[in-house]
Amino acid sequence: MTKYCFGIDIGGTSIKCGLFDIYGDIIDKWEITTRTEHNGVHILPDAANTIKDKMKKKNIKAEDILGVGIGIPGPVNQAGEISCAVNLHWGYVHVVEELEALTGLTVKAGNDANMAALGEMYKGGAAGCHNVVLVTLGTGVGGGIIVQGQMITGTHGAGGEIGHIHVDDNEEEKCNCGGQGCLEQSTSATGIVRLAKKALSKSTKDSLLRGSEISAKLVFDGVKENDELAIEIVEQFGEYLGKALSMISCVVDPQVYVIGGGVSKAGPVLIHYIQKYYQKYAFPACRDTIFSLAELGNDAGIYGGAKLILE
Amino acid sequence: MTKYCFGIDIGGTSIKCGLFDIYGDIIDKWEITTRTEHNGVHILPDAANTIKDKMKKKNIKAEDILGVGIGIPGPVNQAGEISCAVNLHWGYVHVVEELEALTGLTVKAGNDANMAALGEMYKGGAAGCHNVVLVTLGTGVGGGIIVQGQMITGTHGAGGEIGHIHVDDNEEEKCNCGGQGCLEQSTSATGIVRLAKKALSKSTKDSLLRGSEISAKLVFDGVKENDELAIEIVEQFGEYLGKALSMISCVVDPQVYVIGGGVSKAGPVLIHYIQKYYQKYAFPACRDTIFSLAELGNDAGIYGGAKLILE
Numbered sequence: 294m295t296k297y298c299f300g301i302d303i304g305g306t307s308i309k310c311g312l313f314d315i316y317g318d319i320i321d322k323w324e325i326t327t328r329t330e331h332n333g334v335h336i337l338p339d340a341a342n343t344i345k346d347k348m349k350k351k352n353i354k355a356e357d358i359l360g361v362g363i364g365i366p367g368p369v370n371q372a373g374e375i376s377c378a379v380n381l382h383w384g385y386v387h388v389v390e391e392l393e394a395l396t397g398l399t400v401k402a403g404n405d406a407n408m409a410a411l412g413e414m415y416k417g418g419a420a421g422c423h424n425v426v427l428v429t430l431g432t433g434v435g436g437g438i439i440v441q442g443q444m445i446t447g448t449h450g451a452g453g454e455i456g457h458i459h460v461d462d463n464e465e466e467k468c469n470c471g472g473q474g475c476l477e478q479s480t481s482a483t484g485i486v487r488l489a490k491k492a493l494s495k496s497t498k499d500s501l502l503r504g505s506e507i508s509a510k511l512v513f514d515g516v517k518e519n520d521e522l523a524i525e526i527v528e529q530f531g532e533y534l535g536k537a538l539s540m541i542s543c544v545v546d547p548q549v550y551v552i553g554g555g556v557s558k559a560g561p562v563l564i565h566y567i568q569k570y571y572q573k574y575a576f577p578a579c580r581d582t583i584f585s586l587a588e589l590g591n592d593a594g595i596y597g598g599a600k601l602i603l604e
Numbered sequence: 605m606t607k608y609c610f611g612i613d614i615g616g617t618s619i620k621c622g623l624f625d626i627y628g629d630i631i632d633k634w635e636i637t638t639r640t641e642h643n644g645v646h647i648l649p650d651a652a653n654t655i656k657d658k659m660k661k662k663n664i665k666a667e668d669i670l671g672v673g674i675g676i677p678g679p680v681n682q683a684g685e686i687s688c689a690v691n692l693h694w695g696y697v698h699v700v701e702e703l704e705a706l707t708g709l710t711v712k713a714g715n716d717a718n719m720a721a722l723g724e725m726y727k728g729g730a731a732g733c734h735n736v737v738l739v740t741l742g743t744g745v746g747g748g749i750i751v752q753g754q755m756i757t758g759t760h761g762a763g764g765e766i767g768h769i770h771v772d773d774n775e776e777e778k779c780n781c782g783g784q785g786c787l788e789q790s791t792s793a794t795g796i797v798r799l800a801k802k803a804l805s806k807s808t809k810d811s812l813l814r815g816s817e818i819s820a821k822l823v824f825d826g827v828k829e830n831d832e833l834a835i836e837i838v839e840q841f842g843e844y845l846g847k848a849l850s851m852i853s854c855v856v857d858p859q860v861y862v863i864g865g866g867v868s869k870a871g872p873v874l875i876h877y878i879q880k881y882y883q884k885y886a887f888p889a890c891r892d893t894i895f896s897l898a899e900l901g902n903d904a905g906i907y908g909g910a911k912l913i914l915e
Contacts, residue, residue, distance in 0.1 A: 368889055376889075424758070424759050436854075436855075438855060438856070440751060440754075440756055441754065443751075443752065445751055445855075445856055445857075446857075447735070447853075447856060447857025447858075447890075448735050448857050448858060448859040448890075448893070449857055449889040449890050449893075450857070450889060451853065451854065451857040451887055451889040451890050452855070452856055452857045453854075453855070454854045454857070454887050454889070455854050455855065456854075457854050457887040458851045458854045458855075459847055459850060459851060459885045470887060470888060471888060472885070472887070472888075536770055539770060540769045540770060540848075540851050540855075541855050542758075542762065543747075543762065543764075543765045543766050543767075543768050543769045544747075544749060544756075544763070544764070544766065544769075544851075544852050544855045544856060545749070545756055545758060545763055545855060545856065546756075546757075546758025546759050546760055546761070546762040546763040546765070547758075547759060548759040574770045574783070576762055576765050576768040576781060576783070577781055577782060577783075578679055578687075578760040578761060578762040578765070579758075579759075579760050579762050582759070582760075
């Protein structure tokens with residue numbers, strides 16, 4: 294009898310869903326809207342319904358589903374509980390218990406960044422590796438840490454919260470987490486825009502960046518055009534991020550850093566500037582750690598969900 | 605038939621040895637000198653001989669020994685090989701293969717700091733925990749990282765090399781590793797002496813530290829006597845170390861930090877100053893991570909060796 298599993302990735306705007314075979318090959322994928330109103334009370338029932346609909350349409354029985362692997366944007370503990378997921382408007386939710394009750398299927402849950410790392414290790418930019426750190430450069434900076442093939446969840450669900458590593462004693466603004474000088478304040482997409490605005494106001498240099506609405510993409514496009522100011526900004530970005538990754542290597546010493554998220558669309562130039570400063574600060578034994586770009590894009594989470602069930 | 609195992613901890617000056625029962629209770633412990641001459645070629649044969657002597661004296665047969673767990677001061681990979689152990693005058697050594705050939709027993713090897721962490725988790729300051737970081741404050745700063753009960757070795761054997769986390773952009777002297785601004789330059793026993801000498805030369809304040817030979821012990825004794833300058837030094841020490849541990853929590857999010865090594869003899873006052881700054885920099889979810897003092901002292905490594913075999 295053919296067996297299947299589902300990979301589900303809950304995001305702030307959409308719920309990404311995948312139906313997989315036991316080899317982790319994708320059979321079908323689709324998205325539904327995340328309804329965050331009323332403290333996100335509809336989110337898990339909506340996920341359960343879309344799973345049940347798909348099973349009905351494909352004529353798949355419950356006993357042929359090995360399970361559902363689900364990623365949540367927040368700290369998920371090993372039991373599958375979450376204390377708070379800001380973007381879903383959730384307080385405490387027992388994700389595993391609730392989704393198992395709604396579907397009658399086995400459920401495993403993890404943090405979305407960890408799930409994406411698992412996906413990239415399974416079928417993406419770190420395929421074949423067992424010690425992987427995924428760095429997601431998007432609106433914020435997320436991390437997913439895999440050691441010897443296992444996700445690091447952490448005692449408080451904060452394993453891989455690398456966006457909140459303190460990297461700047463001179464930062465004056467607060468981070469969303471309440472801290473000051475967090476990595477994500479200078480290396481997320483919005484962080485790069487902040488660096489750019491500071492650089493533009495401090496310098497009188499001519500630059501392609503002047504007169505346009507600044508975005509991380511514009512800055513990296515500038516680097517590709519050899520724009521001097523854009524290069525200065527990306528050097529700063531690379532120094533913050535490369536230094537932080539050198540610290541992570543002193544803790545878990547991964548084989549590969551996979552760089553994903555919207556900012557990673559900048560391509561190999563991004564790796565160049567991160568790796569340059571990583572090597573400057575890295576402990577000698579870790580200097581040749583591999584850097585690669587994420588390959589699965591928005592599908593990393595659903596692949597990770599499948600892997601969580603199929604491992 | 606009663607079964608046994610050995611825990612062996614190779615240090616730069618002595619080889620610590622323990623014979624354990626299967627409950628991890630110690631039956632006998634002893635030390636021999638580490639002979640580092642001739643590139644440390646005698647070290648493993650000496651360890652093998654002391655094991656065989658003990659078996660003979662106690663009338664224990666090889667088939668009743670479950671194995672030998674051995675800790676080495678350097679980066680040991682998962683196969684049990686080491687590329688270099690400076691304090692033993694070793695280059696590449698395949699520790700597991702060599703000691704198995706010499707003893708005819710099953711051998712497992714790990715980095716000494718990781719083994720000590722395993723020991724503290726097994727029978728010491730982190731007993732009952734599964735996510736543990738041991739911070740060893742001695743001549744250098746070492747780290748042992750246990751996640752979900754497993755040691756983190758790292759791809760290049762550098763897992764837990766937390767003494768080389770970069771914490772100071774303004775450091776002018778080089779670290780032994782070749783880097784600059786490493787944690788161990790300011791928070792090891794020698795690092796504390798450096799901080800103290802700088803503080804004494806910069807300040808004209810009266811202090812108990814003046815006119816004596818500075819040691820980490822003297823500085824902490826000064827704190828206990830409310831010496832203002834000693835307190836300033838320990839505040840600096842606490843800020844460097846607390847900040848670095850807050851970074852580690854963003855990666856592996858342990859349940860407990862166990863503080864060991866010679867400096868930890870300062871006692872609870874040490875925890876006070878580390879925890880104060882840890883909480884200042886920590887990601888909110890991790891602010892209540894527990895801090896405790898190591899309990900096994902120099903025996904942590906041999907307990908860890910036993911645990912490696914008995915797990």
